[in-house]
Amino acid sequence: MISAKFIPRFYIRLKHLYGLDVRALSLMRIALSLILLVDLCIRANSLTAFYTETGVVPFNPIERSFWNPGYFSLFEFADTYAFALTMFIITGIVYLFLLAGYKTKVFSILAWFLLTSLQNRNTLVLQSGDDLLRLVLFWGIFMPWGNFYSIDSKKISLLRGTEKKKTILTIATVGYVILLFSIYFFTGLLKESPEWNSEGTAIYYALSLDQMTWPLGKVLLAYPEVLKYLTIFIRWFEMLIPFLLFVPFKNARFRLIFIFCIAALHLSISLTLFVGLFYLIGITTSIGLLPSYVMDWFDKKIKRKQLSETRIDTSFFKKITANYYFNVVKNSFLFFCIALCMLWNISTVNGSGLTVANGFFQFGYSLRFNQNWGMFAPTVFKDDGWYIMEGSAKNSLKIDINRKGAKVDYTKPTSVLAYIKNDRWRKFYENYVFASNAFIRPYMCTYMIHDWNKNHADAKIDSLKIIYMKEFSVLPNQKQTVTKEVLCTCGN
Numbered sequence: 001m002i003s004a005k006f007i008p009r010f011y012i013r014l015k016h017l018y019g020l021d022v023r024a025l026s027l028m029r030i031a032l033s034l035i036l037l038v039d040l041c042i043r044a045n046s047l048t049a050f051y052t053e054t055g056v057v058p059f060n061p062i063e064r065s066f067w068n069p070g071y072f073s074l075f076e077f078a079d080t081y082a083f084a085l086t087m088f089i090i091t092g093i094v095y096l097f098l099l100a101g102y103k104t105k106v107f108s109i110l111a112w113f114l115l116t117s118l119q120n121r122n123t124l125v126l127q128s129g130d131d132l133l134r135l136v137l138f139w140g141i142f143m144p145w146g147n148f149y150s151i152d153s154k155k156i157s158l159l160r161g162t163e164k165k166k167t168i169l170t171i172a173t174v175g176y177v178i179l180l181f182s183i184y185f186f187t188g189l190l191k192e193s194p195e196w197n198s199e200g201t202a203i204y205y206a207l208s209l210d211q212m213t214w215p216l217g218k219v220l221l222a223y224p225e226v227l228k229y230l231t232i233f234i235r236w237f238e239m240l241i242p243f244l245l246f247v248p249f250k251n252a253r254f255r256l257i258f259i260f261c262i263a264a265l266h267l268s269i270s271l272t273l274f275v276g277l278f279y280l281i282g283i284t285t286s287i288g289l290l291p292s293y294v295m296d297w298f299d300k301k302i303k304r305k306q307l308s309e310t311r312i313d314t315s316f317f318k319k320i321t322a323n324y325y326f327n328v329v330k331n332s333f334l335f336f337c338i339a340l341c342m343l344w345n346i347s348t349v350n351g352s353g354l355t356v357a358n359g360f361f362q363f364g365y366s367l368r369f370n371q372n373w374g375m376f377a378p379t380v381f382k383d384d385g386w387y388i389m390e391g392s393a394k395n396s397l398k399i400d401i402n403r404k405g406a407k408v409d410y411t412k413p414t415s416v417l418a419y420i421k422n423d424r425w426r427k428f429y430e431n432y433v434f435a436s437n438a439f440i441r442p443y444m445c446t447y448m449i450h451d452w453n454k455n456h457a458d459a460k461i462d463s464l465k466i467i468y469m470k471e472f473s474v475l476p477n478q479k480q481t482v483t484k485e486v487l488c489t490c491g492n
Contacts, residue, residue: 011169017251018177019167023299024290026101026148029140031284033099035133036111039277040095042422043118044088049447050122051088053079056428056444057124065439066123070365073120091118101150105141112137116368124431124440125424129278131371135179135341136285138367142172142334145288166292171334176288178338181242182345183282184262186373188238189349193379196235200228201475205380207272208473210416211426217272224476237265245289252291259286276423341369348372385470385482386416387429389448391461401452405459410469410484433468433487441466445490463491 049055059079063071074087091114097107115137119130146152195202204227207217220227244258245251263283270279290298344364346354364370388410389402398408402419413419420426431437432444445464453460466488474480 015167015169017248018246019169020173020177020288021167021290021292021295022144023148023166023292023295025140025143025145025173025288026150026153027290027295027298028136028284028287029101029104029145030099030149031287032133032136032140033095033111035277035280035284036095036115037092037099039133040088040092042277042424046421046424047084047088048081049451050125050424050428051075051084052081054081054447054450056447057122057440058443059121061440061443062122062124067120068361068365068370070362071120071368072366073117074114075117075121087114087118090114101146101152104146104150104152108137108141108145112141119368124437125427127276127278127423127427128373128375129276129281131368132179132183132285133281134368135371136176139172139176139179142330143170143176143288144168166295171331171338175334175338175341177245178342180286180289181245182342182371183242183373184238185242186345186348187375187377188235188240190372190374190377191235191238192350192377195379196231196377200231202376202380203227203231203234204475205382205473206376209273209381209384210386210412210471211384211420211430212273212275212417214272214274214417220272234265237261252293255289256291256294259289262286274417274420274423274426276426278423337367337369340364341371344369344371345373348374350378380473381430382473383433383470384473385433385468386413386419388467388469390465390467391449391452391463392465393460393462399459399461401448401461401464405456410467412469412471412482433470438487441488442490445488449490449492463489465489 043050050057053059059073059075063073063076075084077083094107094110094114098104098111112134115134119126119134147156191197191202193202195205201224204221204224207213207221207227241258241261244254244261247254263286266279266282269275340360340363343354346352387402388400388408390398390408391401391405392398399405400408403409403413420429432441445466448466449461449464452464465486468485468487470483470485471480
């Protein structure tokens with residue numbers, strides 16, 4: 001028989017070893033809220049294009065072709081500019097309340113719901129960072145990340161019989177840690193092609209993508225042998241570093257090492273590849289792992305009164321007893337969510353033999369647990385190229401509206417990235433090329449004509465030809481070929 005005192009003592013030991021500092025979680029809430037606001041502003045800059053019926057992809061084609069069972073979006077109610085603008089304003093207000101930590105639980109739920117709704121509206125502009133942001137926000141709903149650095153914290157301190165804990169270990173914090181483990185472990189595990197292993201050419205191919213590579217990345221192409229060893233190192237780095245989260249001694253110190261390693265990885269990616277907010281999301285979502293001694297230092301720097309964990313009075317245990325059944329249901333639900341997410345990740349590995357049962361698909365999709373961390377995996381995308389938007393009018397020269405109306409020139413531009421508005425557009429252009437998405441091409445073509453004519457009354461065009469100059473990435477000393485592909489032709 002297990003002693004009645006064993007479980008509390010065992011939990012206390014686990015909490016001391018693997019518990020997370022609530023101040024770190026609260027700091028992560030603030031950082032994530034800022035990321036959400038920046039992301040919303042970037043999206044708002046292309047509001048008409050990506051979120052209205054007159055844009056590059058109306059809602060109906062998205063729902064019909066890219067949705068999974070269980071998906072939802074408030075944008076189903078209307079596809080107009082006025083409705084989209086209203087939704088963006090409401091979403092921004094919710095993010096601000098989350099940032100301030102006002103009624104944090106309520107606004108965490110609303111933020112997750114509105115973010116998921118926004119992401120589902122146009123899945124063609126999403127990347128892995130969006131999945132990470134959404135999933136961390138989900139776990140945040142069940143964590144007390146409004147207990148510090150918030151408006152709520154002042155109310156909590158005034159309540160009798162309550163005490164703000166600095167360290168917690170709950171099913172939700174476990175889910176959050178396992179999420180961070182899964183991202184990097186499965187990212188490495190899914191890199192199973194020869195390019196990532198025996199050949200060691202994956203990073204060279206990645207840095208050859210003109211649609212993504214910054215100048216520093218181009219410089220590194222001059223050192224293919226170095227990139228070969230770096231490729232193999234990165235894969236094993238991604239698979240092994242996550243295990244630092246579970247080291248059974250001095251775990252806080254190893255968590256801090258994990259944070260530094262992940263920050264270094266993301267910063268190196270951001271310096272060489274154009275990945276939008278992905279690197280910031282990756283760094284920000286690890287803030288919740290900061291150990292207590294780091295948060296003590298942080299509090300001292302901001303001249304905040306130090307708090308010590310003290311015993312909570314008896315009224316606290318009465319509340320626990322009163323909410324016993326609710327807690328059992330909540331924790332059972334969260335445990336199931338962890339198991340489902342892990343199963344989903346394992347099912348993405350070739351040869352695993354595991355799949356998510358059909359009965360759980362809709363449940364998982366409705367909460368947007370579907371995830372695949374195969375960044376540049378199993379191999380690196382090698383089809384590269386650049387766009388030419390060839391516009392023409394009667395008795396006029398053909399112009400490239402992608403190059404501000406310059407005369408059409410099929411030669412490769414000095415910088416392909418210079419003609420990509422932001423990472424959302426980069427991702428959309430990437431998806432636009434795929435033959436399976438050919439049905440969305442006329443929408444973009446029509447939008448481009450109207451958008452150009454609205455802003456260039458003195459140089460209107462009657463028709464547009466969207467051309468993709470496809471360039472296949474090759475290794476050093478191999479001949480590179482460029483093919484001209486007309487993706488769509490349309491006119492007023």
